Amino acid sequence: MNAEKDAGHSRKPRADGLASRHAILDAACKLATTHGLEGLSIGELAEHIGMSKSGLYAHFKSKEELQLATIEAAIAIFNADVLEPAQKSRPGLARVNALVEAFLGHLLRRVFPAGCFFATVAAQLAARPGRPRDKIVGVQQSWAGEFAKALEQAREAGEIAASVDRAQLVFEIMAMLFLVNFEWIVTQEPGVLDKARAGVKRLLDEASAGRSKARRERPLQTH
Amino acid sequence: MNAEKDAGHSRKPRADGLASRHAILDAACKLATTHGLEGLSIGELAEHIGMSKSGLYAHFKSKEELQLATIEAAIAIFNADVLEPAQKSRPGLARVNALVEAFLGHLLRRVFPAGCFFATVAAQLAARPGRPRDKIVGVQQSWAGEFAKALEQAREAGEIAASVDRAQLVFEIMAMLFLVNFEWIVTQEPGVLDKARAGVKRLLDEASAGRSKARRERPLQTH
DNA sequence: CGCTAAATAGTACGATCGTTCGTTCGTTGA
DNA sequence: TCAACGAACGAACGATCGTACTATTTAGCG
Numbered sequence: 340m341n342a343e344k345d346a347g348h349s350r351k352p353r354a355d356g357l358a359s360r361h362a363i364l365d366a367a368c369k370l371a372t373t374h375g376l377e378g379l380s381i382g383e384l385a386e387h388i389g390m391s392k393s394g395l396y397a398h399f400k401s402k403e404e405l406q407l408a409t410i411e412a413a414i415a416i417f418n419a420d421v422l423e424p425a426q427k428s429r430p431g432l433a434r435v436n437a438l439v440e441a442f443l444g445h446l447l448r449r450v451f452p453a454g455c456f457f458a459t460v461a462a463q464l465a466a467r468p469g470r471p472r473d474k475i476v477g478v479q480q481s482w483a484g485e486f487a488k489a490l491e492q493a494r495e496a497g498e499i500a501a502s503v504d505r506a507q508l509v510f511e512i513m514a515m516l517f518l519v520n521f522e523w524i525v526t527q528e529p530g531v532l533d534k535a536r537a538g539v540k541r542l543l544d545e546a547s548a549g550r551s552k553a554r555r556e557r558p559l560q561t562h
Numbered sequence: 563m564n565a566e567k568d569a570g571h572s573r574k575p576r577a578d579g580l581a582s583r584h585a586i587l588d589a590a591c592k593l594a595t596t597h598g599l600e601g602l603s604i605g606e607l608a609e610h611i612g613m614s615k616s617g618l619y620a621h622f623k624s625k626e627e628l629q630l631a632t633i634e635a636a637i638a639i640f641n642a643d644v645l646e647p648a649q650k651s652r653p654g655l656a657r658v659n660a661l662v663e664a665f666l667g668h669l670l671r672r673v674f675p676a677g678c679f680f681a682t683v684a685a686q687l688a689a690r691p692g693r694p695r696d697k698i699v700g701v702q703q704s705w706a707g708e709f710a711k712a713l714e715q716a717r718e719a720g721e722i723a724a725s726v727d728r729a730q731l732v733f734e735i736m737a738m739l740f741l742v743n744f745e746w747i748v749t750q751e752p753g754v755l756d757k758a759r760a761g762v763k764r765l766l767d768e769a770s771a772g773r774s775k776a777r778r779e780r781p782l783q784t785h
Numbered sequence: 786c787g788c789t790a791a792a793t794a795g796t797a798c799g800a801t802c803g804t805t806c807g808t809t810c811g812t813t814g815a
Numbered sequence: 816t817c818a819a820c821g822a823a824c825g826a827a828c829g830a831t832c833g834t835a836c837t838a839t840t841t842a843g844c845g
Contacts, residue, residue, distance in 0.1 A: 462685030466676030
């Protein structure tokens with residue numbers, strides 16, 4: 340993945356150039372969260388960061404390249420803000436909760452101005468074939484994969500029974516995070532986030548209720 | 563709501579005009595489902611239905627009016643294709659299931675070329691204040707209201723316990739419909755719709771399990 | 786019928802779109 | 816120190832955007 344000396348003999352990137360590129364992509368992420376990746380225009384973006392249209396454009400070979408780079412930048416932000424913190428938690432159900440809480444916190448502290456970058460962009464690109472769409476779909480799958488991994492670890496640790504349909508569980512968790520994101524955008528009311536918390540808690544309580552040597556209705560120690 | 567003699571003294575609408583308007587809005591609904599309401603352009607729309615740009619534009623006072631009319635047309639289609647058929651079912655849990663099945667059928671038979679019109683458009687407009695957004699939010703709320711009503715009737719009929727948090731139930735049902743719509747768009751695989759079916763079934767089974775004078779694990783007669 | 790307004794096409798407008806070019810400026814490696 | 820090259824700019828491109836006017840055709844009521 341890492342492209343050091345990409346192809347041929349392009350000499351060197353400059354320090355201020357990288358800073359500009361970073362500033363561009365940072366603004367692009369924020370604008371794309373509200374306007375969408377297609378709705379993001381180069382002129383608007385340039386004006387927004389106080390740069391000339393052509394100066395900005397020089398950093399990218401085409402608009403699609405800008406879009407792909409923007410997605411990449413959003414991935415980096417999301418990883419640093421949500422995924423990596425959650426990785427510090429213990430594997431298993433604790434990590435599932437950590438992922439959920441990290442995501443809700445991500446919304447609450449408005450890392451992007453209008454909820455989850457990927458939810459908005461995915462909804463807009465879902466029906467528009469192309470490299471940006473493929474990349475976004477990949478992100479969604481790897482985000483689902485995080486939950487799948489954590490649930491697999493929960494099964495190995497005996498926190499949930501092997502009979503639990505983990506793929507279905509992943510779907511239902513993601514569904515609630517997906518919808519709560521949009522309710523959050525519309526209402527801006529922190530209380531709506533509790534709907535996702537309550538839903539996920541119930542899902543995990545049930546999944547762990549029927550585990551190995553334990554009876555139903557036992558209170559779950561989330562610790 | 564009904565605007566017969568709207569304002570002043572505009573004389574009369576013509577038959578072929580209404581037909582054109584219908585054709586325009588029909589195409590607009592379909593295009594907006596893939597391109598989004600903002601991405602829909604008048605030139606593209608005109609070319610798509612074989613009409614001149616100005617001829618098409620004469621039907622609307624502005625693009626926003628076109629957008630609002632498009633939403634209205636989509637509402638009519640959705641009502642006829644999903645809501646009204648479901649209203650024929652018995653109130654209560656049966657109607658909840660009917661609403662879900664009507665929606666999944668709506669996706670499966672591709673009434674719009676890329677899943678649910680309102681899901682796509684809502685995702686795009688959620689963070690963009692304006693009359694179109696307000697209208698879409700209203701549609702979502704009334705769609706949620708249908709589930710709330712049916713669940714309220716279910717409670718009255720004793721199909722679910724009064725202790726069940728129906729607002730939470732509505733949220734979780736809608737969440738699964740919302741996500742399954744996008745998985746359907748991306749994968750075009752009818753099997754994914756079963757994830758929503760399974761999720762909703764489990765939700766309703768649980769809600770009805772703890773009802774008035776009945777013990778757990780009793781099979782639910784959906785009839 | 787004929788009259789009239791609705792329906793459509795034609796043309797053009799200013800603005801903005803993504804993109805290209807030529808040029809200047811300033812950083813940086815040799 | 817200096818030449819080389821990345822970074823940024825202004826201007827302009829053809830295309831398309833939403834919108835506005837005008838002219839022509841056509842449908843439907845008296």
